[in-house]
Amino acid sequence: MKVLVAVKRVIDYNVKVRVKSDRSDVDLANVKMALNPFCEIAVEEAVRLKEAGTASEVVVVSIGSKSCQEQLRTALALGADRAIQVEAADQLDSLSVARILQKIAEEESADLILLGKQAIDSDNNQTGQMLAALMDRPQATFASEVVVEGETLKVTREVDGGLQTLSLKLPAVVTTDLRLNEPRYASLPNIMKAKKKPLDVKTPEELGAQLAAGVELVSVEPPAERQAGIKVSSVEELVDKLRNEAKVVA
Amino acid sequence: MSILIITEHDNQSLKPVTLNLVTAAQQIGGDIDLLVAGENAQGAAEAAATIGGVRKVILADNAAYAHQLAENVSKLVVELADGYSHILAPGTTTGKNIAPRVAALLGVNQLSDIISVEAADTFKRPIYAGNAIATVKSADAVKVMTVRGTAFDAAEAAGGSAVIEACGAVHQHADVSFVGEELAKSDRPELTAASVVISGGRGMGNGENFELLNKVADKLGAAVGASRAAVDAGFVPNDMQVGQTGKMVAPELYIAVGISGAIQHLAGMKDSKVIVAINKDEEAPIFQVADYGLVADLFEAVPELENRL
Ligand SMILES: Cc1cc2nc3c(=O)[nH]c(=O)nc-3n(C[C@H](O)[C@H](O)[C@H](O)COP(=O)(O)OP(=O)(O)OC[C@H]3O[C@@H](n4cnc5c(N)ncnc54)[C@H](O)[C@@H]3O)c2cc1C
Ligand SMILES: Cc1cc2nc3c(=O)[nH]c(=O)nc-3n(C[C@H](O)[C@H](O)[C@H](O)COP(=O)(O)OP(=O)(O)OC[C@H]3O[C@@H](n4cnc5c(N)ncnc54)[C@H](O)[C@@H]3O)c2cc1C
Numbered sequence: 165m166k167v168l169v170a171v172k173r174v175i176d177y178n179v180k181v182r183v184k185s186d187r188s189d190v191d192l193a194n195v196k197m198a199l200n201p202f203c204e205i206a207v208e209e210a211v212r213l214k215e216a217g218t219a220s221e222v223v224v225v226s227i228g229s230k231s232c233q234e235q236l237r238t239a240l241a242l243g244a245d246r247a248i249q250v251e252a253a254d255q256l257d258s259l260s261v262a263r264i265l266q267k268i269a270e271e272e273s274a275d276l277i278l279l280g281k282q283a284i285d286s287d288n289n290q291t292g293q294m295l296a297a298l299m300d301r302p303q304a305t306f307a308s309e310v311v312v313e314g315e316t317l318k319v320t321r322e323v324d325g326g327l328q329t330l331s332l333k334l335p336a337v338v339t340t341d342l343r344l345n346e347p348r349y350a351s352l353p354n355i356m357k358a359k360k361k362p363l364d365v366k367t368p369e370e371l372g373a374q375l376a377a378g379v380e381l382v383s384v385e386p387p388a389e390r391q392a393g394i395k396v397s398s399v400e401e402l403v404d405k406l407r408n409e410a411k412v413v414a
Numbered sequence: 415m416s417i418l419i420i421t422e423h424d425n426q427s428l429k430p431v432t433l434n435l436v437t438a439a440q441q442i443g444g445d446i447d448l449l450v451a452g453e454n455a456q457g458a459a460e461a462a463a464t465i466g467g468v469r470k471v472i473l474a475d476n477a478a479y480a481h482q483l484a485e486n487v488s489k490l491v492v493e494l495a496d497g498y499s500h501i502l503a504p505g506t507t508t509g510k511n512i513a514p515r516v517a518a519l520l521g522v523n524q525l526s527d528i529i530s531v532e533a534a535d536t537f538k539r540p541i542y543a544g545n546a547i548a549t550v551k552s553a554d555a556v557k558v559m560t561v562r563g564t565a566f567d568a569a570e571a572a573g574g575s576a577v578i579e580a581c582g583a584v585h586q587h588a589d590v591s592f593v594g595e596e597l598a599k600s601d602r603p604e605l606t607a608a609s610v611v612i613s614g615g616r617g618m619g620n621g622e623n624f625e626l627l628n629k630v631a632d633k634l635g636a637a638v639g640a641s642r643a644a645v646d647a648g649f650v651p652n653d654m655q656v657g658q659t660g661k662m663v664a665p666e667l668y669i670a671v672g673i674s675g676a677i678q679h680l681a682g683m684k685d686s687k688v689i690v691a692i693n694k695d696e697e698a699p700i701f702q703v704a705d706y707g708l709v710a711d712l713f714e715a716v717p718e719l720e721n722r723l
Pocket of ligand 1: 170172203226254257279281284287292381550
């Protein structure tokens, strides 16, 4: 079974982003960037399938400018075999990303395509579903457990009401949720080895992927800041405030 | 303009978030139709038909839609899409599962998790865990979007008398099937619809201690939530996670107990009207957003809170 993992370069999850003063976008200059945490979980899952002898090869792909090669190297250090960078604008829209991923998945004849459930920058939570639709293949989003049974996947999903289990025939698309696994740290020898693993660069034109248009970013503003309130000194005072000041408790 | 809303339901009844979507649709303007795709879903369709301001309810009742699998429902929606200017789905796990497939099949991008309607083609949505709000404009002929329910008031659940139109189209993807589900059973209100939410974090220490929160919740008619750390540690199930990558809540009152206030947690609750934090560390970032902060050991403060309510 061949596994394709889509990974995205995003702002580090510890960094609180600021809006540019001209409100055109957020300010990413000199901000620490990292592998999207959900993509890290996707890479870990793929590598575990390889270690278990279920997956034959793990290919990672990222779509963006050359800087995303850094995150591809991280994924290679975590255990992926090979990487592909598709040269495109950073912050390409999800439909374009999905169309490019479709071409790569076809070219690679991938059996399982793993993505993060959401990128923590755009918070869109849509690319995996779009890819599955374009390929007319089944999807299991928000996965917390993936079991491979021959040509079939049994996936447990974290849904609003609890957990749901689906059975999917391969090829299939799975997007990862937080509890799927705990990603490992890359060891220094593996980071060194990753530098020698193959990394191909392609373009959307070579792949024959048509880019979408449609959504325009008009402006970006900071959210309404909440003012810190007061400290109360006792539970009694708290209950009094909730009853008589905030009036949210009867 | 006309708008199609993919309703959230469990076949028998309609989930309250559908009412918030109707309000969002009214703000866009135009005829509003509701789709109920399910099996034996007459109950949900009847509830949908009584919502004020709805033109018609389309009921697709078939075994293929029993669990609202995205593969099947998305094709149904695409078949119905002709003539609609907007297709709205709730920002729930069901809506997020289906809507992007619809968008991709229609060849358009999706607008995710909108929180306000600026114009029929322009919307606001939070990005970067709510640390920035983007205004986005779509030039696509049909706008497919998910809507954050808590950002819109609920429409009137009664007063309407829309017609229910049966739709016989059946789409069944051969390569996916439902195996089972484990749904949390609770008599408490749903997290995203509750007017009071009390959440526990790593500070709760274990799952049994959540009983302390349950008792307060019973007195306040509250839902009980949790931080990711509490879910990861196995104290409580995943459906209780509040935050950027869990559920978004905006109750009248949110009580955070033993939660430090990481940006990912704040993203899911900082639109609450009144926030209370109980934490023994006075430096905890949660106090920066709390209207009322109590620096105390939760194991003393929470039982006392229960007694005083
Ligand atoms: C301020 C701002 C607002 C924006 N608003 C919108 C908007 O309203 N609508 C819109 O469509 N776009 C918008 N974009 C673009 C958006 O940020 C994303 O770049 C784009 O939608 C890509 O998908 P995603 O990050 O949303 O993916 P998600 O669906 O959130 O991510 C899921 C998974 O898809 C995979 N993936 C996503 N992108 C890549 C990639 N480049 N390479 C490899 N794998 C990838 C990863 O596995 C990831 O975990 C906006 C961008 C900015 C900066
Ligand atoms: C990709 C990603 C997504 C994430 N998504 C989410 C999300 O959706 N939701 C979410 O919540 N988190 C999310 N997180 C995790 C987040 O970053 C924090 O790690 C998490 O919120 C911390 O949970 P906590 O506040 O319960 O634990 P801690 O940060 O460990 O805080 C525990 C608090 O309890 C207090 N405490 C301990 N004992 C007591 C006592 N006896 N009495 C009173 N106070 C006490 C401590 O002072 C401390 O402030 C995400 C992280 C990542 C990387």
